[in-house]
Amino acid sequence: METIIKKDILTSIQNRVTIRQMSESDWIENHGSGTLRKNKRIGFTYRTQYLAERVAYEFGYGFQILPRSQVTFGDPISEENCSPLTEAGWHIERYMSLDIFGDYFEAKYINASFRDGSQHEGVGIIVRETSAAWIPSGHIVFSIITIFDPFKKIWNNAINPF
Numbered sequence: 157m158e159t160i161i162k163k164d165i166l167t168s169i170q171n172r173v174t175i176r177q178m179s180e181s182d183w184i185e186n187h188g189s190g191t192l193r194k195n196k197r198i199g200f201t202y203r204t205q206y207l208a209e210r211v212a213y214e215f216g217y218g219f220q221i222l223p224r225s226q227v228t229f230g231d232p233i234s235e236e237n238c239s240p241l242t243e244a245g246w247h248i249e250r251y252m253s254l255d256i257f258g259d260y261f262e263a264k265y266i267n268a269s270f271r272d273g274s275q276h277e278g279v280g281i282i283v284r285e286t287s288a289a290w291i292p293s294g295h296i297v298f299s300i301i302t303i304f305d306p307f308k309k310i311w312n313n314a315i316n317p318f
Contacts, residue, residue: 169256176214176257176288180206183290187213211297214288216251218299218317222268227296229264232279240302243314244279247301251281251317260285266300278303281317 175187184192184202188209196202211221235241248263255261262284267277283297291297299317304310 216318226269232265240311244301257287
């Protein structure tokens with residue numbers, strides 16, 4: 157069997173827009189994990205899990221969301237003969253070029269501090285502006301595509317954030 161070229165792409169794009177604009181409750185019911193649905197139903201505080209799942213679903217599994225106070229960033233610096241940085245640049249460029257929502261992204265060197273006390277730093281992409289109205293004020297969506305290990309002074313392999 158061969159790949160058939162589909163002529164009507166507007167339906168697919170409209171499906172993505174519908175998902176992007178879903179209410180929190182509708183999104184949880186239609187796209188959230190079973191754990192998220194159950195824990196919401198029985199009274200857990202679930203907002204952190206909801207945001208993590210929705211960001212991964214909407215932007216890609218490599219993306220995360222944190223309060224802005226837990227993330228700092230600056231300009232990334234290119235290095236010669238560094239495959240992880242070369243690949244990170246390729247992923248960032250591809251991600252930016254495939255956006256259908258008019259979101260605004262920037263390549264950055266990112267430092268993120270997580271609730272468990274861990275910290276990650278490296279080159280990635282931040283979502284500077286988005287049409288995703290469900291992102292709470294004071295938060296930032298980002299993906300560290302290649303993590304820098306400051307103890308070993310090495311770059312880890314890049315991940316595809318999609």
